[in-house]
Amino acid sequence: MSGRVPAAVLYAAGEPLRLTELTLPEPGPGQVRVRMAATGVCHSDKSLASGMLRHELPVVLGHEGAGRVVAVGDGVTGLAPGDPVVLNWSPACRECWWCRHEEPWLCADAAAAAQRPYARLADGTEVYPGLGVGGFGAETVVSASACVPVPADLPLTEAALLGCAVLTGVGAVRNVARVKPGDSVVVIGLGGVGLAAVQGARMAGAAEIIAVDPAPGKAELARRFGATDVLPGGPGLAKQVRDRTGGRGADHAIECVGRPETIRAAWSSTRRGGQAVVVGVGARTEAVTFHALELHHFARTLTASVYGNTDPVRDIPSLVADWRAGRLDLAGLVTDRVPLDRVNEAMDRLGMGARSVVVFPD
Ligand SMILES: [Zn+2]
Ligand SMILES: [Zn+2]
DSSP states (O other): OOOEEEEEEBOSTTSOOEEEEEEOOOOOTTEEEEEEEEEEOOHHHHHHHHTSSOOOSSEEOOOEEEEEEEEEOTTOOSOOTTOEEEEOSSOOOSOSHHHHTTOGGGOTTTTGGGGSOOEEETTSOEEEEGGGTOTTBSEEEEEGGGEEEOOTTSOHHHHGGGGTHHHHHHHIIIIIIOOOTTOEEEEEOOSHHHHHHHHHHHHTTOSEEEEEOOSTTHHHHHHHTTOSEEEOOSTTHHHHHHHTTTTTOEEEEEEOSOOHHHHHHHHHHEEEEEEEEEOSOOOTTOOOOOOHHHHHHHOOEEEEOSGGGOOHHHHHHHHHHHHHTTOSOSGGGEEEEEOGGGHHHHHHTTTSSSEEEEEOOO
C-alpha cells in the first residue's frame, strides 16, 4: 500500500505546479492515511504558489479536501478504513493557551504539520504537505485530529468545500460578525469564501445582503445564494451602500479580498458603530490607513477572521445539518471540476465562477 501516488508539486515560488509522484509512509501513531476524492482550489493556494504567503518547499498544495480513510495508525479511535472525512487545515492541539481559552482557530500548534515533511518525491527529496493537508495529491497522511467525519450521503466534491471556503465564509458571518435577523451586510469579493459568506448572511436572516465584485457572471451566482443587491465596487461603493441602508451604511461588512482598497471600502461601507470583518489575507508589503479622527467619529469595529473563527470539529457537523435542511447550497458553489493534471488552469481561473474543485478518480 505504500505505492506511489500522483501529486501536483510546487518546487519554487512563482512556478506552475508540476505533476509527479509521491511515496507516502504508512500512517504512524495517531495518523491516518486518506485517499482524496476532491480538493477545492482556494485563493490561498495561489498566494502560496506565488510566494506572497510563504511555505516550506517543495510542497503539495491543496488544503480544502475531502476523501476516505484508507488506513489508520496505532492509537487512532473513531476512524476506520472507508470513512468519509473532511480535512481540517488547522487542527487544534486542545492544550495550548488559545485552545484552553476557546480560540482553537489561533492554536499555537496548528501550523506544525505544514512544517514537517510527510512524503518523498521519486528522487528521494522530502516534500511538505500544503497547510498540513497536501490535497493536490491522490493520497495524504495527516493527524487523526485533522479528520472530521461526514455522513456517507454528502457528496465528497461538495464536502471538500466545508474544509475551507464554507467554514471561513459562514464562520465570519456567524462567529465574528454575529449577524442577526434584519441586519444589513455587505460582502466584498465573491469567490468561494465570499459566496459562502453571502449564504451565511442569508441563513442568519439578514434583510439586506449587498454583494460586491466587479467580475462578470458574479451577479447571478450571488443572487442565487441570497444577495439582495449586487454592485461592482470601486470608489463610489460606500455611497451606494448608504443609499441602500437608510443613509447610514451597513451594519456589517465582510471583506474577502485582502487588498488595502477593499479593506478601506469595507470600513467605509459600514455605519457609525458598525463592524468590518477582514477575511481576505493580504500582503505584508501593503498598508491600510485610517486618520485618527475617523476612528473616533465612526466608532466602528475593524476585526479579522481566521478560518471563520471556527472549531471545525463542532462547526462542520452544524454546516452538514444546514446542508441537509436545504439551507446551505454546497452543489451551487462547485462551478468547475478538473482532473489533477489541470490544476494549474484552475489556479489561473481563480476569480471566475465560485469554486473549482480537483476531482480524483475513484
Ligand atoms: Zn483556503
Ligand atoms: Zn492549541
